[in-house]
Amino acid sequence: MEAPQYVAARVQQALAEDGRTHELGIRVDIRGDQLFLRGQVSGAEQRERLGQVAHEAAPELRVHNEIKVVDFSEPGEDEHLD
Amino acid sequence: MSTLIDLRIAAVGDIHLGEDVRGQYRKKLEGIEDRADIFLLAGDLTRHGTLDEGKVVADELRGLTIPVVAVLGNHDYHSDLQYEIAAELRDAGVVVLDDDGAVVQCGEHKLGVVGGKGFGGGFAGKCASEFGEREIKNFVAHTRYIAEAWKVALKEIVADHRVVVSHYSPIKETLEGEPPEIYPFLGSYLLAEAVDTAGADLIVHGHAHKGSEKGMTPGGIRVRNVALPVLRRAYGIYCMGESEHF
Ligand SMILES: [Fe+2]
Numbered sequence: 001m002e003a004p005q006y007v008a009a010r011v012q013q014a015l016a017e018d019g020r021t022h023e024l025g026i027r028v029d030i031r032g033d034q035l036f037l038r039g040q041v042s043g044a045e046q047r048e049r050l051g052q053v054a055h056e057a058a059p060e061l062r063v064h065n066e067i068k069v070v071d072f073s074e075p076g077e078d079e080h081l082d
Numbered sequence: 083m084s085t086l087i088d089l090r091i092a093a094v095g096d097i098h099l100g101e102d103v104r105g106q107y108r109k110k111l112e113g114i115e116d117r118a119d120i121f122l123l124a125g126d127l128t129r130h131g132t133l134d135e136g137k138v139v140a141d142e143l144r145g146l147t148i149p150v151v152a153v154l155g156n157h158d159y160h161s162d163l164q165y166e167i168a169a170e171l172r173d174a175g176v177v178v179l180d181d182d183g184a185v186v187q188c189g190e191h192k193l194g195v196v197g198g199k200g201f202g203g204g205f206a207g208k209c210a211s212e213f214g215e216r217e218i219k220n221f222v223a224h225t226r227y228i229a230e231a232w233k234v235a236l237k238e239i240v241a242d243h244r245v246v247v248s249h250y251s252p253i254k255e256t257l258e259g260e261p262p263e264i265y266p267f268l269g270s271y272l273l274a275e276a277v278d279t280a281g282a283d284l285i286v287h288g289h290a291h292k293g294s295e296k297g298m299t300p301g302g303i304r305v306r307n308v309a310l311p312v313l314r315r316a317y318g319i320y321c322m323g324e325s326e327h328f
């Protein structure tokens with residue numbers, strides 16, 4: 001059986017290199033037959049695509065997509081550099 | 083204290099736009115002309131560096147009434163269309179820097195902006211050096227070439243203030259939050275060394291989505307990681323006063 005670390009590395013590589021996602025900052029953890037995705041993206045569609053690509057890269061694992069979608073706010077306070 | 087009006091610099095990086103979010107970032111830019119005198123973009127404007135994404139970015143930035151200056155990031159290079167993307171942006175009125183500089187009139191201030199994508203290699207004491215295989219030497223030489231170009235551009239510029247825009251980080255403080263193992267791919271101290279040698283008032287960069295906003299070069303130049311996921315707001319605003327008359 002392939003060591004979980006190598007599977008996680010392969011999934012991470014897929015998330016970065018797959019044309020649908022190209023997401024570099026996602027953490028992939030594997031525990032038994034469960035695969036966990038964590039990190040932040042700016043849209044729900046991207047989160048779904050990441051889950052899909054992870055599933056295709058490791059179809060034998062159950063994917064838990066814990067990626068957070070963060071919206072960003074209006075500009076805040078100015079910073080004075082003096 | 084200065085009685086002149088501050089120069090207000092808005093900056094952001096890593097907006098990573100695509101067709102599915104067209105129009106959304108532009109909405110967040112509403113009112114930027116009242117809040118800032120110039121808008122700087124620190125690369126990774128697209129996701130995959132396609133021309134379609136480049137056009138989305140150009141459209142989001144088109145027609146702002148303050149000067150917009152951008153550099154590209156590694157994502158914008160991914161499809162080998164960086165020159166085409168830069169051309170789209172220029173067509174939309176954006177000044178795109180590629181290891182060179184420009185002087186921009188911002189209200190009553192003359193601001194010199196220098197920069198480009200930057201590159202990696204790591205930080206003093208824990209970095210790659212030009213030794214061994216050709217691939218490693220090329221990697222380090224690329225960063226050295228960029229740092230040298232910025233130094234020359236900074237020295238040539240005549241302006242009231244000078245700001246450097248980079249995608250990669252010049253220091254490791256603003257990477258805090260990222261795994262230390264990948265620091266060499268996130269920036270290089272050669273960039274900071276070059277800017278410290280030539281002098282500047284501020285460096286803004288992106289690329290490190292999990293990094294921290296604030297840091298400083300060994301020479302005391304303020305560094306701000308303006309990656310959108312770090313700022314969690316549409317852009318940061320950094321103000322500086324008149325450089326001489328206090
Ligand atoms: Fe990025």
Ligand SMILES: [Fe+2]
Pocket residue numbers: 126155156157249288289290
């Ligand atoms: Fe990047």
